[in-house]
C-alpha cells in the first residue's frame with residue numbers, strides 16, 4: 001500500500017538493502033558486533049549520517065551517534081535509534097530498521113525545512129544482540145550507566161570486552177553524563193506475529209517484558225533399558241517431560257489474561273543419552289517473559305510447586321528452580337505512549353498498544369530517561385532468521401510516526 | 413549364605429578378582445574387545461583354562477574355547493560360556509561370571525572324577541558388548557554363522573573388523589561347521605532387579621526379548637521465545653514430551669501382562685537448543701523389548717497412531733516411526749528349560765522362570781543349536797557400571813546348576 005507520507009519508503013529500502021548487504025561472506029545476514037563486517041557497516045552508516053547533514057561521533061560506550069543541532073543549544077536532546085548488529089544468520093530488519101528509520105526522520109525534517117528546538121540524535125547502539133562476549137545491549141547499558149563493570153574483563157578469544165569497545169572507538173574507562181537526553185524513542189520490527197496477523201501498522205509498546213531464566217536439573221537413575229521393569233525405573237526423561245508440559249500449561253494460563261506472558265523450555269539435554277540406558281539426568285533451561293512482575297512471581301511459585309510434585313510422583317529428584325538471570329519488566333513512559341498514539345492517529349497508522357516480549361535497548365534507556373518504542377509488522381512474526389521480512393512502506397509509516405512524535409515532543 | 417556345593421565360591425571369587433583387575437589404567441572396569449587389555453585378559457584366561465586341564469584354541473570367529481574331551485569322540489559337544497569383554501566403565505560380573513562359571517564346572521567335574529560322554533567346551537565369545545566397531549555379539553554370531561558379511565569392512569580408526577578378528581587369532585574368511593554342538597548353556601547376571609528383590613537364587617530364562625529400535629523426528633518451528641504468543645507456537649519439545657509419556661504409558665500397559673515388555677526413550681536431542689528460541693526439532697530413539705512378538709507389533713501400532721495424533725493436536729509434523737533395527741524374540745529350548753529347572757531343584761536353588769530383557773550371546777547360539785541360559789542375582793539390578801555387584805556364592809550356586817544340567821544332558 002502506498003501512502004502519502006513525508007518519509008520515503010524507497011530511500012529507506014535502498015539503505016536497508018545496502019546495510020544488510022554488508023554481511024559475512026556466504027552467510028546472509030551476519031554482521032556481529034566487534035567483527036570487521038560490523039565495522040564496515042559502521043563506516044557505511046557514518047557516511048550516510050554525514051550525507052544527511054548529521055555530525056557524527058562515537059560515544060564512550062561505543063555507540064555511533066549522528067547529531068542534528070537544534071535551535072536552543074543546552075535545552076536537551078531527543079534521541080532516536082536502535083542497533084545495526086545482527087545475530088549469526090540473522091535477518092535484514094532486526095535493529096537495522098530502527099537505525100534507518102531514525103536517519104529517515106532527520107532527512108524528512110530537512111526536506112520539510114524544519115529546525116527543532118532540541119538537538120536530535122540518531123544512535124546505533126553497540127552490540128544489542130548477544131555478542132561474541134556472551135552479553136547483550138552493551139552500548140545502551142553503557143550509555144545509561146548500567147553496564148556491569150565486571151563485563152569489561154570478559155574475553156572472546158584474546159580480546160577483552162574493554163579492548164573490543166576501544167577498537168570500535170569507544171572509551172570503556174570513562175562515563176558520559178547524558179542527563180541532557182529528555183526522551184528516547186526506538187522503532188523495531190515486532191519479531192512476533194500479532195501486528196501481521198491483526199493487520200495493524202504500528203504497535204505502541206506499553207512495556208518491555210521482564211526476562212527470567214530458570215534452570216532445573218532432574219536426577220533419576222541410569223538403569224538397563226532392557227531389563228529394568230517399567231515400574232522399577234527412575235526415568236529422568238519421563239519426569240522432565242511432565243515438567244515441560246507443566247511449564248506450557250502454567251504459561252498458557254497466565255497468557256490468557258490481558259498482559260503478555262510466555263515461557264519456553266529452550267534448552268534441554270539429557271545423560272547418558274544412550275539407546276539402551278534409562279535416562280539418568282536432564283537439564284532444562286526455561287525462558288519466561290512477563291509484562292507484569294506479579295505474573296512472573298506467580299509463575300515461579302507454580303513452577304517450584306509443580307516441579308516438586310512431579311519429581312515426587314515420578315520418584316526422581318529435581319533441583320529447586322535456579323534463577324540464572326532475572327530482569328524486571330520495564331514500563332514505557334506514559335506520556336510518550338500518549339504522544340505515540342496521537343502521532344499514529346495523525347499519520348493514519350492503524351495502531352494498537354502491546355507489550356514487547358523481546359528485550360530491547362529501550363529497556364536500558366528507560367533507566368536513564370523517558371523512553372518508549374514502536375513496533376512495525378514483520379511477516380509471520382519470523383525474526384533472527386534470513387527469512388525475516390518487513391515492508392519498506394511499513395517502516396516508512398513507523399518512521400513517520402516517530403517524526404510526528406518528535407515534533408510534538410519538541411514543543412513540550 | 414554358605415551352601416554345600418560341589419562348586420567353589422572362593423575359587424570363583426579369586427578368578428573374578430584377577431580377571432576384572434585387568435582393566436584399562438585408572439578406569440575400572442574397562443576391557444573392551446580388540447584392545448590390548450582385552451588380549452591380556454584372554455592370555456590370563458587361556459592360562460587358567462589350561463591349568464584346569466582344558467586344551468585351548470581360538471576358533472575362526474575369534475572365540476576362545478577350552479575343551480575337556482569326552483569318552484565318546486564324535487558324539488557331540490556341550491558348550492558353556494559367556495564373554496569376557498566389558499563396556500567402557502562397566503562392571504566386574506557382566507559376562508565374566510559366565511565364563512568363570514563354565515571354567516568352574518570343568519574344575520568341579522575333575523574334582524568329582526567325572527568324565528562325560530560328550531566333549532565339553534567352555535567359550536569366551538568375542539565382543540558381546542557393542543564394540544569399537546559399533547556392533548555386538550561378534551563372536552557368537554560368527555560361530556552361529558549369522559554374522560553379516562558387511563560387518564567385516566567396518567572400521568575403528570585404521571582397523572577393519574576383519575583385521576581385528578585376525579589380530580585376536582581368528583580367521584574371518586573361514587566358517588567352521590559346528591553342527592557338533594548339541595546344546596549351549598550360559599550363566600549371566602540378571603542386569604535387572606527381579607531376582608534380587610524377590611530373593612531368588614536363579615532365573616531360568618524362558619526367552620530373550622526381541623529388541624526393536626525406533627526413531628522419531630518431530631518438526632516444529634523455530635520462533636522467538638519472547639514474542640511468540642503461547643497459542644501461536646509449533647513447539648517440537650512440548651509435542652515430543654507428550655510422545656515420551658505415550659511411550660511410557662503404552663509400555664507400562666503392555667508390561668502389566670504376563671510377558672516381559674519395556675520401552676525407553678534412550679536418546680533425545682533437540683534443535684536449536686537455544687535459550688530464547690522455541691524448539692524447532694526433536695530426535696528421539698526408542699528402545700523397545702518384547703518377550704512376545706505380538707506385544708512388539710501392538711506397541712509399534714500404538715506408537716504410530718499415538719505419534720500421529722499428538723503431532724496433529726500439537727500442530728507439528730512427526731516422521732512415521734522409523735525402524736532402525738528389529739530383532740525377533742528368541743525362545744529358549746523347552747527341554748533345556750526343564751533340565752535347568754530340575755537341576756535347580758537338585759542343588760536347592762530357589763528358582764523362577766523369567767524372560768531376559770537384555771540381549772545375550774545365547775540368542776545367537778539359538779540359531780545354531782538348542783540353547784538356554786540362567787540368571788544369577790545382581791545387587792539392585794545395577795549393571796554396566798563399576799557399582800555392579802553379585803556374590804561369589806550366588807555364582808557358585810548358578811555354576812552348580814549348570815554342572816547338574818550338563819550331567820543330565822550328557823546322558824540324553
Ligand SMILES: NC(=O)NCCC(=O)O
Nearest residue numbers: 191357358359360638688
Ligand atoms: N529483540 C531481541 O531479539 N532481543 C534478544 C533478547 C531476547 O529478547 O531474547
Ligand SMILES: NC(=O)NCCC(=O)O
Nearest residue numbers: 226276603769770771772
Ligand atoms: N546383556 C547386555 O547388556 N546386552 C547389551 C545389549 C542390550 O540388551 O541392550
